[in-house]
Amino acid sequence: MRALVLGGLLAAVFVAAAAVSFVWTPGDVTAVDIANRLQPPGGSYPLGTDHFGRDLVSMVMVGARVSIAVALVAVGIGMGLGVPLGLAAAATRGSWLDEVIMRGNDLVFAFPALLIAILITAVFGPSALNAIIAIGIFNVPVFARVTRGAALSLWTREFILAARVAGKGRIRISVEHILPNVANLLIVQGTIQFSLGILAEAGLSYVGLGAQPPTPSWGRMLAEAQTMISFAPHLALVPGLSIVLMVLGLNLMGDGLRDLLDPRVRKARA
Numbered sequence: 001m002r003a004l005v006l007g008g009l010l011a012a013v014f015v016a017a018a019a020v021s022f023v024w025t026p027g028d029v030t031a032v033d034i035a036n037r038l039q040p041p042g043g044s045y046p047l048g049t050d051h052f053g054r055d056l057v058s059m060v061m062v063g064a065r066v067s068i069a070v071a072l073v074a075v076g077i078g079m080g081l082g083v084p085l086g087l088a089a090a091a092t093r094g095s096w097l098d099e100v101i102m103r104g105n106d107l108v109f110a111f112p113a114l115l116i117a118i119l120i121t122a123v124f125g126p127s128a129l130n131a132i133i134a135i136g137i138f139n140v141p142v143f144a145r146v147t148r149g150a151a152l153s154l155w156t157r158e159f160i161l162a163a164r165v166a167g168k169g170r171i172r173i174s175v176e177h178i179l180p181n182v183a184n185l186l187i188v189q190g191t192i193q194f195s196l197g198i199l200a201e202a203g204l205s206y207v208g209l210g211a212q213p214p215t216p217s218w219g220r221m222l223a224e225a226q227t228m229i230s231f232a233p234h235l236a237l238v239p240g241l242s243i244v245l246m247v248l249g250l251n252l253m254g255d256g257l258r259d260l261l262d263p264r265v266r267k268a269r270a
Helices: 002-020 054-093 098-109 113-124 130-155 156-166 169-206 216-223 236-260 263-269
Strands: none
Touching: 002 054, 002 236, 054 098, 054 130, 054 169, 054 216, 054 236, 098 130, 098 263, 113 169, 156 169, 156 216, 169 216, 169 236, 216 236
């Protein structure tokens, strides 16, 4: 429980900052203030300013909004497509449909999210939307494999056999009996993929394939800071620590949810 609470608090800080950034930020993230450029942390600028004089607190708040939105929608795409595919593959184990789904997953796994993003941006151009599509596509086989693996172990259970004897079809069994019993695992996996989505978005923005200027992004803040790290290290430390703390919080939440929702873990600790 301690991991869940600590992780939830860390994640909640950034979620709250992202929510507040929709209505208020300490400074304008699109305004250039050369007179106050590269200010160190302290005084009117608690985290300092960047090379354009923009307040880093405001940049981190808006950057959190971008990172959370991209990761959340991408995980939603992965879960929305991957879970039905995994259920279908498990329900038709050994059939041509199972083979098509799993070989398709193998094909997607052969292309990392960065490579998928490069392919998409080569056609449509770099943007946060294309980063969402790239990360979402990469998440589909993850959820499909997790769902299929968990569902296969349930298809041989007595309550599933009873449902089949009662005349229920495979689709109905998958929705009414399989899905509720794998939901806990999917929630934990979703938390893990959400943290990986934050990292993926930062990585894509770092190489210029994510959110585009003037929209702040943690990854692009790191990229812009790399040439000034010797005389303005706060430019890299602020977004870097934001990524670390956000991902740490989500991973702790995932561990806590796993312990909370897995009855085997509860019994082992009882």
